[in-house]
Amino acid sequence: AQTVTQSQPEMSVQEAETVTLSCTYDTSESDYYLFWYKQPPSRQMILVIRQEAYKQQNATENRFSVNFQKAAKSFSLKISDSQLGDAAMYFCAYSAGTSYGKLTFGQGTILTVHP
Amino acid sequence: DTGVSQNPRHKITKRGQNVTFRCDPISEHNRLYWYRQTLGQGPEFLTYFQNEAQLEKSRLLSDRFSAERPKGSFSTLEIQRTEQGDSAMYLCASTGSGPGEQFFGPGTRLTVL
Numbered sequence: 451a452q453t454v455t456q457s458q459p460e461m462s463v464q465e466a467e468t469v470t471l472s473c474t475y476d477t478s479e480s481d482y483y484l485f486w487y488k489q490p491p492s493r494q495m496i497l498v499i500r501q502e503a504y505k506q507q508n509a510t511e512n513r514f515s516v517n518f519q520k521a522a523k524s525f526s527l528k529i530s531d532s533q534l535g536d537a538a539m540y541f542c543a544y545s546a547g548t549s550y551g552k553l554t555f556g557q558g559t560i561l562t563v564h565p
Numbered sequence: 566d567t568g569v570s571q572n573p574r575h576k577i578t579k580r581g582q583n584v585t586f587r588c589d590p591i592s593e594h595n596r597l598y599w600y601r602q603t604l605g606q607g608p609e610f611l612t613y614f615q616n617e618a619q620l621e622k623s624r625l626l627s628d629r630f631s632a633e634r635p636k637g638s639f640s641t642l643e644i645q646r647t648e649q650g651d652s653a654m655y656l657c658a659s660t661g662s663g664p665g666e667q668f669f670g671p672g673t674r675l676t677v678l
Contacts, residue, residue, distance in 0.1 A: 454607075485666075487669075493671075494568075494569075494669050494670065494671050494672075495608075495656070495669040496669070497666045497667070500665075500666065541607050541608075543607075549621075550596065550613050550615065550620055550621055551596060551598075551613075551660060551665070551667070552598060552610045552613055552621065553598075553600075553608070553610065553667060554610070555607030555608050555609070556607050557605075557606060557607050558605070558606070558607050
């Protein structure tokens with residue numbers, strides 16, 4: 451069974467600084483997708499960034515980028531120039547290419563941004 | 566399109582009662598998922614629909630749980646004889662095709678007293 455592990459229950463960062471959230475996963479699949487989702491307090495979960503396992507290039511979306519280490523099964527999220535609006539619970543998620551797109555989530559990391 | 570909607574947003578019920586939740590996905594999305602999220606944890610997959618067909622059910626979905634998606638549009642999740650352990654946020658998500666971005670609804674928070 452696939453598992454996703456986020457070892458940092460909480461992280462904090464100063465506004466305008468950079469923070470990295472960690473995620474490791476376990477799978478025997480060769481075709482899969484990795485995601486970072488953001489869940490602000492009492493608000494809907496939204497996609498931050500997506501990485502296809504077959505792509506060697508790390509995904510980037512504006513201030514958000516990932517460090518995808520396929521051999522190590524590691525998928526970290528870097529947030530640059532942190533903003534107060536980045537404060538949220540962040541979930542790392544996995545989807546096997548052979549599945550129907552169902553997501554397996556990690557336990558989440560609460561990110562606090564200090565002004 | 567206003568995104569994925571879920572109703573009710575909150576439900577308080579007594580143990581042993583039946584409850585039903587509704588999810589309206591984004592209209593052109595043929596894939597619909599239900600997840601359960603307990604406080605401080607990541608969501609856990611419950612079940613998946615492609616159009617009106619329920620193609621996968623998690624072992625978390627006991628016999629007391631049933632889900633439908635008539636005509637491939639909205640979906641309902643019913644819990645019979647609720648237990649205190651059913652207290653959680655029930656999330657619905659939809660997507661068009663493939664393992665792409667899932668669009669989540671605001672969830673229904675269930676409290677079983």
